[in-house]
Amino acid sequence: MRADVLIVEDEPAILTSLEFILQHAGWKIACVSDGEAAMQYISSSKPRVVVLDLMLPKKNGFEVLKALRADSKTHDLPILILTAKGQQQDRSTALELGANDFVTKPYANSDVVDAVQNLIGKPELSKPAKNRKLP
Numbered sequence: 001m002r003a004d005v006l007i008v009e010d011e012p013a014i015l016t017s018l019e020f021i022l023q024h025a026g027w028k029i030a031c032v033s034d035g036e037a038a039m040q041y042i043s044s045s046k047p048r049v050v051v052l053d054l055m056l057p058k059k060n061g062f063e064v065l066k067a068l069r070a071d072s073k074t075h076d077l078p079i080l081i082l083t084a085k086g087q088q089q090d091r092s093t094a095l096e097l098g099a100n101d102f103v104t105k106p107y108a109n110s111d112v113v114d115a116v117q118n119l120i121g122k123p124e125l126s127k128p129a130k131n132r133k134l135p
Contacts, residue, residue, distance in 0.1 A: 003030035004123065005116060008038040008064070009082070010056050013068035014105070018051060018112065024112045026123025035059025036060060039067060042074060048120045051112070052099075054083040054090065057070075069098035078119035082107065 004027035012033075019029050030047060031074035032038050036058040042050065050068075060135040061081065067072040081094045084105040091102050101115045 002028070002045055003047045004028045005030070005049050005051060006038065006041055006122065007031045007051045007054065008033075008035070008061070009051070010034060010054045020039075020117060021109045021112060022051075025116070027116065033057075035061065035064045038064050042068065042077070044065055046074070046077070049078040049080065051080045051082050051116065054081060054085050054094070062093065065094065065097045065099060080115050080119060082112065082114075
């Protein structure tokens with residue numbers, strides 16, 4: 001099953017929260033907790049969007065973003081930066097490297113859902129089974 005959203009976050013509480021919020025909104029979610037794992041997941045199972053923290057172990061978010069934009073297979077992959085590093089320089093750097101959007105922690109749940117929806121659209125609704133009789 002291909003994930004709609006890959007969450008790359010090393011703080012367990014934030015990761016759990018994001019997973020719950022985005023699953024509740026209707027998307028299929030995958031989670032990893034470091035930059036190297038993000039690169040491996042993306043290369044093997046391309047998600048529709050990446051929610052990427054900047055401060056990560058093994059490979060930081062800027063390095064992941066730069067590598068994804070340099071690769072023709074992932075150049076156009078929508079990337080939402082979600083980070084506590086909310087300084088203007090970090091925002092500018094992320095956008096210059098090709099991030100599609102930027103949300104600063106702490107965040108409102110609706111801000112994250114809205115940002116993901118703007119990048120990939122609404123979750124696909126379950127379609128009723130053919131020949132299913134309705135009451």
